[in-house]
Structure formats: structure tokens, C-alpha cells
Amino acid sequence: MVKVKIGLGGVTEPLVSKNMKTGDWGTEYPVVDEEKCTACKNCEIYCPDGCIKVVEKEGKKVAVPDYDYCKGCWVCFTVCPADAIKMEVKELYKVEVC
């Protein structure tokens, strides 16, 4: 077993939660259609975890999700006025239910 360091009382400094990638929590993930995206920032404003941002990409402003922390909550999908976001099921969860 690996030896783990346990801080007294679970005391941690600010922002250490960044080290903990939580992107694997969700079952689905958003995919942005960069052709349709109008860079309106609705998704960026509404994302509850700050996981989607409008950035400049190849001369065009588009929304880019951060899969390291995105939990697949569907908020960006719901608020997108341009129908530019699709939710897709992760490969891991593509299972047949009997």
C-alpha cells in the first residue's frame, strides 16, 4: 500500500481542491458545435462549477468545456440559445441494461 500523508484535522490551504480532478464523476459530457456557437457566454455564466469558458480558438470565439472538472449536469446544454451543445454518454457508461 502507498503511504499517505494525513494533515491534522483535514486542514487544507485554499485551492488545493484543484488537484483533485472531479471530471470522472459524471456520466455524460457536453460537446460544443463550434460552427453553431455564437460565443454568447450563457453557458459560462450559468455553469455551476466554472467548467465552460468562451475562449479565442483559431480566430473565432467559442465555448470550451473543461473536462477535468465538468460533472455533466446539463446546465450549459439547457441554457444554450443556439442549440450548439450536445450531451454525450461516456464510453464507460454505454452499457446494455437487461
Added chain:
Amino acid sequence: MRKVVRGFYAIAHAVKLCKPNVICAYPITPQTEIVENLAAMHAEGELENCEYITAESEFGAASILVGASAAGARTFTATSSQGLILMSEVLYNAAGMRLPIVMVVANRALSAPLSIWNDHQDSMAMRDAGIIQVYVENNQEAHDLVPVAFRVAEDKRVMLPFMLCMDGFKLTHAYEPIELLEQEIIDAFLPPYDPPVKMTTKKPLTFGAYAPPPYYMEFRAIMHDAMERARKVIEEAMKEWSSITGRDYGGHTFTDYDEAEVAVVAMGSIVSMARDVAEEMRKEGKKVGVLKIRTFRPFPADEVRKALENVDKVIVLERALSLGSDGPLTLEVKSALYGTSKEIHTVVVGLGGRDVPRDLMVKIISEVYEGKVKPGFRFEGIHEYEEVIP
């Protein structure tokens, strides 16, 4: 300075001398007068560098102390019964965050039915929280153990909350001549609190952060280790305390016999009467002794096993219940005696302030001594009863 004072004052006086930085509580019988006295001392300016905060509930009081303790303050609170139960969610957190909050529990029964009188059910409900629990027999012991509590809780080897349990009314409201401590004694014994981690507005910290399955177990194992280390730290502190004050209460346990056939195991104020009865019976040539359990968490299993080594019959006086099982103290004693074959009597007495007269104590011990009763679980000092639908 020897003075006749009441139990609550004995506590308040000792707490004042320990120079707490934050006191926060919510009134509840029979604890109220402890913090009432501290509030008066604060209002009179006797408590320097101290904030007295009145909370909106015990939940609030405990939460305020968690924040204060995380900010490096020496903290104190007192509560009873339902108040303790209301604090419980916060207290588990305080223990997990390793905050050395010192609290006095004026032991009182739990509802329902409502009772403001004494037994040990409230503190027993907090048994597994990771809080050190010590039960006192009289007010001098309660007074003396306040500085010990701060020192043990704040020791870097421990860093756990400390619960000093004293019988509500029976001790808190009793008059007793007390050797009141002097400031110099406390200052020599108790260093100022030096927090290993401290939250400030310039340095924000998260206490008790999220621990997913790969880490949680280690956090709890470390608390268990700290509790185990507390055994030695408590012993050290009590030894030093007795060398300073000359008052020696023994360590985690105290026995009044060298050899006994029947031993009574008890905690709290009832010990005195059991000891008085046992002394009288020894004068009659009956080999009876009393084993007082003082530290309940960490439980002194080795000391208990040793003290009961040559004893044939054990009477455990229970002041609490674990409904559907043996009494909580019996479970500990049986566990400590695992592998031995002794007759164990669990005798539940004095729930909800039911009086335990001396005659009853004589009856309980004599019947076991003379072999008139079968071992096992029973209530004593109880009316015949029948449940009816009103």
C-alpha cells in the same frame, strides 16, 4: 483559599483562571449557572482577552467554538442533556477537525419523557465522537480537572475535545468546601494555547476537508491513535497536578481495596456512597471494594482488568442505558475482562434523578456478596410497573 462554594462556581472559577479566549454557551438546566457565573465574571472585567458570546442554541454555541478554536482561541462551553444532543453533529466535527474545545457536561437524563434530573445518558450518547470523557466524583475533583482538561486537550500529541462530566444537581448545585486554585498555580501548570494550525483572515484554511474513500479511513485511524496517546498524556498531567496541589485522585481509575471478593464498578458522584458502604462492610470482615472509573474515553481497559484480577464478583452500577443491550459501562468492563470467568452483575440505578438511598446500596452489595441474586442485568430502586394505553 478554602471556601464553601457550589459546584457550578467551582467550575466557573477554574475556567476563569485558565484564561479562555472565547466562551460560548446556551442556557440549559442544570448547567446554566456555570456559564451564568462566567458571564458575570466577564461583565465585571475579570476575564481579560476573552469574548463571551451568547448563542441562539447549543448547535450555534458549538459551531461558534469550532470557528474560534480554528482561529487559535482557547475555548470553553458547558451544556446538558438535550443541549449536548443538539451539539452532537458539531462535536463530531470538532473532534475530526482536532479542535481542543473543553466542555463541562452537567449530566442529565434525556427526553422523552422530559427530565431535568441526573443520570449519565447524555454524555454516554457522545461516547463514540472522539471526545475525551472524564467523570468526576466531587466538586473539588471537578475544579482541579479543568486545567488538566485544557492541558490534555491542547497537547500536540492529542488535539481532541475534552468533556468533563459532572452529575447535574448532585454536584453542580451542591455546596462543598473547595480549595480554590490560585492564578500562579494554573499559570505554572497550563501554558498558553499554541495552536499547531491557525486560521486568520490573511491565511484562510479549510478545516475537516472532504476525504474520499482512499483517505477517510486514515483520518479516523489517526484519531484513534490520538485517543490512545491521550492515555499517557492524561496520566502525566494528573501526576504533575497532584505533585503541585498535593491532591492525588489516582490515574484513570481508583481502587479502595487491596483484596476483594466483590468489587463495585462505578463512575461519578455515586462512587462516594458505594465506597462508604464498602468501607463499612470491610469493617464487618466482608471483602468488598470499589473501583472508580474516572476516564471513560479512552477506556482504561488494562487498569480495569488488573484491578479486578482477583475479584470473583463484579457489580457494575449503571447510570445510563443502551436500550436493547447491556449498560454502556458493563460493555466496557466485560470487554476488559474478556477471557476471564467472573460473575458480572449489571445494576441500573438512579435514572432521571431517581434517588439511590444508602440502604439500597447496602442491599445491592450485600445480596451479591451473599450470593442471593443471579448475575446479569437488572434495575434496582424501581417500582413495579405495567404499560397501559391512556
